[in-house]
């Protein structure tokens with residue numbers, strides 16, 4: 030430090046000879062840097078310093094003053110002006126006092142023979158400079174300490190032997206050690222870290238930094254064991270500390286608690302890989318597991334199976350009982366699936382009511398079928414919830430690696446196709462994937478997208494097939510049969526698209542169109558030709574269960590002005606019996622409206638008349654398969670005769686379908702069947718041709 034401006038020196042002394050000596054030494058020193066101010070008493074000096082000690086650069090003190098003696102004088106001064114350097118003026122026999130004074134905080138001690146024009150200014154200059162450096166150092170140190178205590182990281186320093194020489198507040202909190210207790214302790218005692226996985230002691234973080242003389246980061250899964258219990262996942266790094274010459278004199282460890290961040294990462298990783306409702310692995314994790322199974326199977330030249338499990342009619346459970354029950358069911362299904370397979374198998378949720386089961390260890394394909402059947406059996410047991418018992422079935426498709434796919438996506442996709450095929454075949458069963466299913470899927474896709482377009486662009490039309498009184502040959506009504514004028518393939522029959530429409534939910538809008546078109550056409554015929562002929566409409570299961578069905582019927586009749594008697598609905602036995610309660614309710618409603626109902630394809634389903642009395646039915650249509658075999662096998666005639674007799678007994682009208690020959694017609698008539706429908710009378714005709722037919 031360079032002293033450039035005059036500096037005030039406070040001389041505290043009552044010995045006039047000594048004062049004179051000081052004055053002379055400073056005056057003759059040649060520089061006018063120091064300006065002397067004198068007091069003879071401690072009280073005077075203290076008062077002066079209290080007033081303004083900032084202007085006082087140093088104090089020359091003879092500790093023996095009239096109002097204070099010895100070390101007490103020094104202490105009093107330090108108390109008031111700790112920042113002002115004090116030089117003690119003393120005699121040679123006062124060495125003990127000198128030492129004590131310096132220990133208390135005085136800067137230096139001057140003997141009388143050092144009070145001359147050279148030594149005194151130099152001593153003053155040194156004292157002022159030293160004090161100034163000390164002040165700067167203090168500020169620097171304080172700033173560093175404040176900084177270290179305000180950062181979020183824990184900081185811990187050691188000397189070369191590994192003993193703690195510093196730790197900041199965060200380090201105190203994380204280790205559980207207070208600074209006073211930790212200082213001087215070996216690092217290993219204060220900073221106890223273990224490997225998070227093995228829980229074995231972790232490597233000494235300082236060793237590497239000191240040995241390699243560079244900053245190093247420490248294993249990412251370290252756990253810090255706190256003093257007094259508890260642990261924290263930490264991330265840390267350590268670096269060597271050097272002296273001026275560059276020699277390593279210790280090390281610093283900087284670390285922070287990542288427990289919360291790590292827990293959050295673990296939680297987020299879990300959420301990203303698991304389904305929230307069932308806690309089963311989701312698609313992402315399933316894909317990963319299947320990919321892993323592929324690697325293992327390749328290595329050991331093995332095969333494995335992927336099962337696609339779909340719950341039958343889950344949507345209606347969800348819709349009718351609510352999502353809370355739906356979720357409960359999914360959770361219970363997840364548990365049953367897990368209980369049905371081995372611990373080494375993976376059960377995952379693919380979405381909605383679809384589950385995937387990965388069987389990574391199968392000897393034979395048959396093994397997977399056995400597992401699948403076990404699953405079907407487990408799921409068929411009733412599910413008991415608080416206030417509801419549910420009985421469900423499921424359908425399963427299976428694909429086998431490597432035959433049915435070389436990657437996770439194609440194995441899942443093909444198992445899905447097999448499941449779809451199994452559904453088409455009546456649900457509650459297991460199907461293996463086969464290559465034809467791919468072609469069928471492509472065809473289904475073509476039909477599905479075509480159907481959507483057909484609805485928009487009015488590509489559907491209705492054909493009408495007459496129903497005839499077998500005795501008189503008069504037309505008694507007609508059945509409306511849908512056709513699709515597909516732009517590329519020409520006129521398509523219902524068998525080519527109705528099933529896809531039913532499975533893809535398109536039968537509802539298509540059925541609505543049919544209903545409206547029948548009503549419009551029938552009303553037009555009534556108005557233009559005065560002919561009133563009831564027209565039958567085929568109804569699919571989904572339409573009957575559609576809560577808007579009745580409302581749609583009312584609206585179509587109202588919009589067209591047709592009377593309810595002019596339409597009739599045809600339903601198969603299978604549809605009627607699927608959901609008895611709904612069937613009975615809907616049929617009763619339609620009956621109240623005055624609409625007649627027919628059981629279609631009678632004889633192919635349950636072949637029992639006993640259940641029919643529950644439904645509001647007017648007509649039985651004997652399936653054409655019975656009619657076709659009439660002449661070939663007399664046993665069929667027995668059966669058909671029984672059906673006709675019983676139906677008549679129950680007061681149903683009986684119509685025979687598929688009448689193609691006069692022999693069939695004559696036989697049926699003889700047995701009391703009043704009406705028939707079939708190619709003998711007419712094929713289904715476009716509306717215009719049917720109109721001509723009824724006018725003949």
Ligand SMILES: Nc1nc2c(ncn2[C@@H]2O[C@H](COP(=O)(O)O[C@H]3[C@@H](O)[C@H](n4cnc5c(=O)[nH]c(N)nc54)O[C@@H]3COP(=O)(O)O)[C@@H](O)[C@H]2O)c(=O)[nH]1
Pocket residue numbers: 494508509510511522523524527540543567568569629630650653686687688689706707708709713
């Ligand atoms: N949900 C809806 N389903 C509909 C609708 N329109 C038709 N369908 C269903 O498609 C089934 C097949 O209809 P289609 O191909 O038109 O066949 C009908 C007749 O062409 C055929 N038929 C009639 N007479 C004879 C005959 O003498 N021999 C013979 N081999 N076939 C004959 O039978 C079908 C009508 O039978 P049915 O319905 O059982 O009275 C049709 O069965 C419906 O299920 C629709 O709009 N919606």
